[in-house]
Structures are given as structure tokens and as C-alpha cells.
Amino acid sequence: MTSAPMAVAPAQSRTILRTTESGDFLMSDYLGEHSDGSATGGFQAYLVGQKAEKLRPHYHEVDQFQVVLDGSGRLGRHAIGAGTVHYSDAYTVYGPIFADAPDGLSYFTLRLDPAAGLNYMPESRVKGETRAGEHFTCAIDDAAGATGKLDLLARTRRGAAAFGVALDLGGVLNADALAECVGRGYAVVLSGSVAFGDRTLPSGSLIPFESAVALEGLSGQSDRTNLALVVFATLSEPTQ
Structure with a gap:
């Protein structure tokens, strides 16, 4: 298994x-x-900084998460804002995405495998690629206690999942808390800052991981730090 890339701060x-x-x-x-x-x-x-009012429904060839960092808008019928997490299986249509003026909407697109471009609907229907895959939209609870415990927000039958976690100043992620976060994925620093390894990572930073246990020892460096943890499906077919 190859190692995950290093954490990336916004300035990089x-x-x-x-x-x-x-x-x-x-x-x-x-x-x-x-x-x-x-x-x-x-x-x-x-990170997508959507200034356009509307991005039409579309799909991609790979599984992906989107995590809203800032701004507000709508994804389909769901109101979205900072801390919203959206997941879609490959070839599963989602959208449209609306961004509220004047500030627009900023959201991460996170994948394990690269893809480029968008397959807009309905004109891409002729490709015959779309599937009735799983998807979800959920949100981090800003009012949750800064306990360092993971809050499971949503999970698909194949195992793709989103978690929220809040840390107070000096609060640390430990192995017990990370045990239910199984798979390859990302940690997103939504607010505050964290110490990870020999670096301090501000809001808007990403930490990719092959296993969430790599996050053990990550600590909050602000009065309150909110993170989203997302892991991709571990099964090729959904469980019944």
C-alpha cells in the first residue's frame, strides 16, 4: 500500500x-x-470557489465527497453551508448546486482516484453511464461538545462515511475515537487550527490518510476546532 500524501495548508x-x-x-x-x-x-x-449562481446537475466517473468550507447555497433541495458534507457514488447524478450572492460558496471536492470535467445532464444521458447509486447530504453539528469523540453523520451500505469531531484547546484525537473511522479518506479542518506532526494547520487545511489511525495525536490549537472526517467505501458491492 502506498503512503498518503502530506497534509496541505491553504497557502500551498x-x-x-x-x-x-x-x-x-x-x-x-x-x-x-x-x-x-x-x-x-x-x-x-x-477547493471550488463557486461565484456562479448555478452549477447544473451532473455526475462523475468516480466516488467523491464534497465538504463546504464557507458560504451558503443549496444542493438540490438541501440548504448547505459551512460544515455540510455531500457524498455521491460514481456515475450518480446530483445537483444542481446554487451559490448565494454576493459571497458565493466554497467547497472541497475530495477523491481517491482522479477525474476531470463534468458530465452534464440531461445531455450526457446518451452515454448510458448513469447509475442509481447512493448519495447523502449531512452537516456537522456546531453545537456538539468538544469531546474529541467522532460523531457519525452518515454511512452508505458500501461503507463510505462522514464524521464530525470537535476539539478544544489541547484536545487530542486518540485511537479509541478513530476506531470506527475505517478506510482511506481525508480530514478537513473546518475552523480553528490543529497541530499535526511538526506542523500547525489552519482552517481550510486537508490531511489525506490511508488509515484514520494516522491522525492519532492530532490536537486542537484553538479554543474550538471543528473537523470533518470522510472515508470512502471499503466494499465493491453494497451489503443487504
Whole structure:
């Protein structure tokens, strides 16, 4: 098994402006490149700054999470804002995504395998690729106690899952808390800051992992730090 890439802070990302028929999007690459789906594997993560009012329904060829960092809007019929987590299986249609003016919406797109572009609906229906896969939209509870315990927000039958966790100043993630977070995935620093290894990581940082036990010892460096932990499916087929 290959090791996960290093944690990435916002200052290490690379940002470009993409102007489309829908409007403007700021694309900040954290791991890999958002426009390059040619790699055979590996973590792909980028932050989307959606200034466009609407992004039409579409699907991707890989499983993915989206985690809202800032702003507000709607995903389908769900109101979304900072701390919202969305998951969709590969080839599963979702959207539209609406961003509220004037600030728009900032959200991470997180994948284990790279993909590029969007398959817009309904015109992509002719490809015959869409599936009735699983998806969910959930949100971190800002009022939850800063206990360092993981709060399971949602899980698919194949095992893709989202967790929220809050740490107070000096609070530490331990092995017992991380035991139910099984699989490869990401930790997202939503607010506050954390100490991880020999680094201090601010809000908007990403920590990819091959196993969540790699996060053991991560500690809060603010009065309150909120994190989202997401893990991808461990099963190829859903359990009954």
C-alpha cells in the first residue's frame, strides 16, 4: 500500500480562475490537478470557489465527497453551508448546486482516484453511464461538545462515511475515537487550527490518510476546532 500524501495548508494550494458559460469558479488545487483525470490513481483534492449562481446537475466517473468550507447555497433541495458534507457514488447524478450572492460558496471536492470535467445532464444521458447509486447530504453539528469523540453523520451500505469531531484547546484525537473511522479518506479542518506532526494547520487545511489511525495525536490549537472526517467505501458491492 502506498503512503498518503502530506497534509496541505491553504497557502500551498494553486489557484486559477475558470470562466464558464455558467459563471466564474476559483479552482484551488491541493492534491493533483482538477483538470487532469489521466493519472492512473492517487488522491485528488481541490477547493471550488463557486461565484456562479448555478452549477447544473451532473455526475462523475468516480466516488467523491464534497465538504463546504464557507458560504451558503443549496444542493438540490438541501440548504448547505459551512460544515455540510455531500457524498455521491460514481456515475450518480446530483445537483444542481446554487451559490448565494454576493459571497458565493466554497467547497472541497475530495477523491481517491482522479477525474476531470463534468458530465452534464440531461445531455450526457446518451452515454448510458448513469447509475442509481447512493448519495447523502449531512452537516456537522456546531453545537456538539468538544469531546474529541467522532460523531457519525452518515454511512452508505458500501461503507463510505462522514464524521464530525470537535476539539478544544489541547484536545487530542486518540485511537479509541478513530476506531470506527475505517478506510482511506481525508480530514478537513473546518475552523480553528490543529497541530499535526511538526506542523500547525489552519482552517481550510486537508490531511489525506490511508488509515484514520494516522491522525492519532492530532490536537486542537484553538479554543474550538471543528473537523470533518470522510472515508470512502471499503466494499465493491453494497451489503443487504
